[in-house]
Amino acid sequence: MAEKSQAVSVGVLHGPNLNLLGRREPDIYGAEDLEAIDQRLIELARELQVELVSFQSNVEGELVDWIQAASAEFSGLLVNAAAYTHTSIAIRDALKAGGIPFVEVHLTNIQARETFRHHSYLSDLAVGLVTGFGGDSYVLALRALVGYLRRR
Ligand code: DQA
Numbered sequence: 001m002a003e004k005s006q007a008v009s010v011g012v013l014h015g016p017n018l019n020l021l022g023r024r025e026p027d028i029y030g031a032e033d034l035e036a037i038d039q040r041l042i043e044l045a046r047e048l049q050v051e052l053v054s055f056q057s058n059v060e061g062e063l064v065d066w067i068q069a070a071s072a073e074f075s076g077l078l079v080n081a082a083a084y085t086h087t088s089i090a091i092r093d094a095l096k097a098g099g100i101p102f103v104e105v106h107l108t109n110i111q112a113r114e115t116f117r118h119h120s121y122l123s124d125l126a127v128g129l130v131t132g133f134g135g136d137s138y139v140l141a142l143r144a145l146v147g148y149l150r151r152r
Contacts (some may be wrong), residue, residue, distance in 0.1 A: 010142065011040060011074040014056035015063060015082030021107075022099075029107050030134045037135040041142055043077075048146050060084055064094045071098025076127075076145045078138060080105040085120045087142050093119040101148065103141040106131035 014034060022033030023105060038054045043122050045052035053074075055066050063084065070077060077095075079102045095102060102125070109132030110117040123129055127148055130141040 008048075008076070008146055009051040009053075009074045009104060010045065010076055010078065010145060011066075011070040012038070012052065012054040012078045012138070013063060013066065013070075014054065014080055015084050016058040016060075018082050019056050019058065019081060023091070032135045037138055040135060040139055044139055044142055048143070049145055052142075056128075060088055062072060064089075064090050067091065067094040067098055071100045074100065076100060076149050077102035078105050078141050079103070079147060080107070080138070084124065085122055086117055088121060092125065094121060095125055101127045101145070101152075103127055103145045103148075104129045104131070104140045107134050107137055108132060131146050 018034055021029055021037070022031055034056060041052055041054065057063050057066065063081065067077075077100055078130070079095070081088060083093050085104070086108070104120065104122050104126040106129075112132070128144060130137045130144065133140060
């Protein structure tokens with residue numbers, strides 16, 4: 001079936017320490033910084049004709065506030081809650097309360113890392129997960145989310 005052309009808007013949430021990308025453990029997280037990833041997302045969003053806005057915070061409450069507001073503003077979200085993925089019931093609750101479709105994103109394959117990273121408070125609420133492809137995880141996730149939103 002042909003995909004419907006309807007207005008789609010996507011919010012991108014980057015959690016704690018992702019502002020340090022490029023400088024932070026580059027052997028694990030790669031050399032690409034967050035600005036470069038956001039730029040790639042903006043270019044793809046333009047190609048896909050969707051609106052895209054990114055937000056990064058190191059503060060759990062700010063992420064919760066952003067999710068609460070985002071639920072009324074966007075059709076869907078890309079969420080890399082970083083370390084809060086593994087700890088934050090508050091972020092889970094905000095995503096659940098908003099009821100907005102989201103894709104969980106990770107630069108690294110969290111299942112191949114320390115066991116404390118294997119559990120995610122978010123995965124069972126997500127439309128899907130993209131994990132392990134560095135900055136490409138976000139790009140792949142954006143394509144997947146937009147396809148999902150347009151097929152709904
Ligand atoms: C991460 C994985 C998390 O375990 C970690 O705490 C991060 C980044 C990733 O994108 O691979 O900060 O979400």
